[in-house]
Amino acid sequence: MAAPSRKMILATFIHNSGAHPGGWRYPSAAPVDQHDFRVYAHLAQTAERGKMHCYFSGDSQGYPHIKGRDAFAATDYAGKLEPTTLLAALAVSTRHIGLIATASTTYNEPYSIARRYASLDHISGGRAGWNVVTSASDSEARNFGRDLLMDHDARYARAEEFVDVVKNLWDSWEDGAHIRDRDAGRYIDPDRVHQLDHEGPHFKVAGPLNVGRPPQGHPIIVQAGGSGAGRALSARTADMVFTAANSLDAAKTFYADMKRRAAGFGRNPDHVLIIPSVQLMVRSTEKEARQAEEELLDLVPTALALRTLQLQLGVDLSAYGPNDKLPDLPLTNGGQWVQQQIIKMARDEDLTIGQLARRVVVSRASYSLAGTPEQVADMCELWFREGGADGFSLSPNYMPGALEDFVDQVIPILQKRGLFRTDYEGETLRENLGLPRPPNAFTINPALGREPSMWA
Numbered sequence: 001m002a003a004p005s006r007k008m009i010l011a012t013f014i015h016n017s018g019a020h021p022g023g024w025r026y027p028s029a030a031p032v033d034q035h036d037f038r039v040y041a042h043l044a045q046t047a048e049r050g051k052m053h054c055y056f057s058g059d060s061q062g063y064p065h066i067k068g069r070d071a072f073a074a075t076d077y078a079g080k081l082e083p084t085t086l087l088a089a090l091a092v093s094t095r096h097i098g099l100i101a102t103a104s105t106t107y108n109e110p111y112s113i114a115r116r117y118a119s120l121d122h123i124s125g126g127r128a129g130w131n132v133v134t135s136a137s138d139s140e141a142r143n144f145g146r147d148l149l150m151d152h153d154a155r156y157a158r159a160e161e162f163v164d165v166v167k168n169l170w171d172s173w174e175d176g177a178h179i180r181d182r183d184a185g186r187y188i189d190p191d192r193v194h195q196l197d198h199e200g201p202h203f204k205v206a207g208p209l210n211v212g213r214p215p216q217g218h219p220i221i222v223q224a225g226g227s228g229a230g231r232a233l234s235a236r237t238a239d240m241v242f243t244a245a246n247s248l249d250a251a252k253t254f255y256a257d258m259k260r261r262a263a264g265f266g267r268n269p270d271h272v273l274i275i276p277s278v279q280l281m282v283r284s285t286e287k288e289a290r291q292a293e294e295e296l297l298d299l300v301p302t303a304l305a306l307r308t309l310q311l312q313l314g315v316d317l318s319a320y321g322p323n324d325k326l327p328d329l330p331l332t333n334g335g336q337w338v339q340q341q342i343i344k345m346a347r348d349e350d351l352t353i354g355q356l357a358r359r360v361v362v363s364r365a366s367y368s369l370a371g372t373p374e375q376v377a378d379m380c381e382l383w384f385r386e387g388g389a390d391g392f393s394l395s396p397n398y399m400p401g402a403l404e405d406f407v408d409q410v411i412p413i414l415q416k417r418g419l420f421r422t423d424y425e426g427e428t429l430r431e432n433l434g435l436p437r438p439p440n441a442f443t444i445n446p447a448l449g450r451e452p453s454m455w456a
């Protein structure tokens, strides 16, 4: 088969010290202290050795809502380095790989996010990305002055305005505004600095930002919303969309819908990259890969699996036993797409609550790529060629072995098939993703901004 002209996007998604709740106990996993920066530096350098596009740091701002001492004690969710801080350190430990950090629009202010990611983009030489999340759990709400999570659609309404303000703050300095002319004694060109004076339903922000325009113009925007409101936000504002799909059919439906929605906003659909999240386990035979998955799963206490399922579904299932079937459920106020995918999986495969919990605790509703290097490469190729994905966000099941196996055994196959690049093509993440640098909103529309009032 001819090599396609478009190349696959590959990211590695690192949540806690591993994506799998049993990963920290797996015998061949390195002993994990998730406060040890060297763990993350090794992972990022391994992904960079494989020429992967990005290191993607998931996050939440609270202890997950895992009730019950035993379930709680079994998780390695205990301790999470703040992602932009972590990625600033990774920026100086790596040279090419993109660095994507998660931050919530529900528990932040646009000015501080714009500043943080602009700084990260400058520090990394244009390799920063922001995974925009609206947050989905009450445990986070309780750390930010609320008892319960804000209403789903209200979170997205805030997010829409939030992202626009952040992008305009990044544009508040035009390119070349820092002239640093020693002879003329002019450090900046005041004509190229703009005040937003934004006043919307959620935010009042004057600007300008106190950091110059990021090297990428705008750091890469990533989004994982799967509900109607989430897809609308992604289609309008995101460069890359991260999703959970547990079959090629589901992936294709999502992919086609997102490309159509992006076109509906007047965007080039090729500039909205869809990367489903997949779990990863590579072994020399498929049987060994499946066995390794089972061994890992046996390290996860049933109580933790059941609690995780309830969290993802947004309901209390304590009235039901593990052998019961899932009852009809109301739409959650948390992550709606993931909830609907999980319910569909239970119905399609006729799973009990116990069986469903074992699936969900590992992968939410993502697909599991387990097999030989050739089989894993085949699956990636199939989804890529069949319109299910522009690439993948790989969640290694244990660290660092599962990522090393992919880099050393699967990537060379993808490269040989012409599906994945053999070196970084550009300097910035945007260049390496094949995405254009956005024009500055104030340059193309001078009516948008005002001269900063501090100069009046």
Ligand SMILES: Cc1cc2nc3c(=O)[nH]c(=O)nc-3n(C[C@H](O)[C@H](O)[C@H](O)COP(=O)(O)O)c2cc1C
Residues within 6 Å of the ligand: 015, 057, 058, 059, 060, 102, 132, 133, 134, 135, 136, 224, 225, 226, 227, 228, 229, 230, 231, 242, 243, 244, 277, 334, 335, 336, 337, 338, 366
């Ligand atoms: C694969 C995947 C990974 C996610 N990772 C995070 C994360 O790290 N932090 C977070 O707050 N939300 C995360 N989410 C949740 C989404 O950001 C989003 O809040 C949720 O899917 C709700 O969106 P929806 O109601 O539009 O479906 C993730 C979702 C998916 C599908």
